[in-house]
Amino acid sequence: MLRRSRNESAVDEQAGNGSPASIFLAGLLLSATGSDHAFCHSAINDSGLVKPHTDLESRLNQPFYLRLTHKGLTLIAVLFGVITIFAGSGVLTGSDPGYVVFFPLLVYNTVMGFIYIGVGVVAWRNVHYGRNGAAAVFVLNLLVLVAIWLLYNSGGAVAIDSLRAMTLRTIIWLLLFTGLFWLSRRNPGT
Template structure:
């Protein structure tokens, strides 16, 4: 396993697990936050957190499907960030910062897993 692949899967897995735990605690009422919570955004974060963990596993196993999920997750996060920034009056600054962080991390994961662009990582399924 290449170092870029390890970094990508650790980032995807850690961010996914953090999103699942944090979002689930808010949804279950186990954690109170000091700002307005958009329940739809929290649900989105939990669902994408689960998809992030699955993607980390696929990176680890060298499945080609990870190459399709990585840009998809990045695009989803970027679109949600754009929506929150430009179209939502009720979003908390913390939510904007968290989504900006997610976009940055997934952009890094995308770059780390670019085939042919990164000599340290080539994701391909072994036969």
């Protein structure tokens, strides 16, 4: 007879009546999260049985529109990061954008492209951390936008196109933060 781990035994107890559907769902939970950490956030309910509470369980219980919104926002963040990296590295390697390039802004935006991808990946895994990352990106972009706006108004070497692009970046990250904030309030378990 095979020896069962404590987590697998807990899933059997949680499955209750042992119906095929209960056993299938319990097995799915174990295989999806790995039996070693499937119940890392477990609690014992009133009857003494292990009641699992995992991030996977919270995600599976989300309505479809919340899952779709979550994945859409994270994909937008990652794609925006990829586009930013390609655009910035193209100009850094000699491509002419058609206007005067403010070099510190170009380097900032290219580096931020990698951070956009990182925040998108973090948001995919955890809405709360992703929300915080999106807030940080928004604030950084807003500070840079204010700085280049002041530089532009004082006659500095910043093109209006750079100002418009930075405004677009700031608005996109405000919208991403707003969406992730909304998601985090709708489902506090993720």
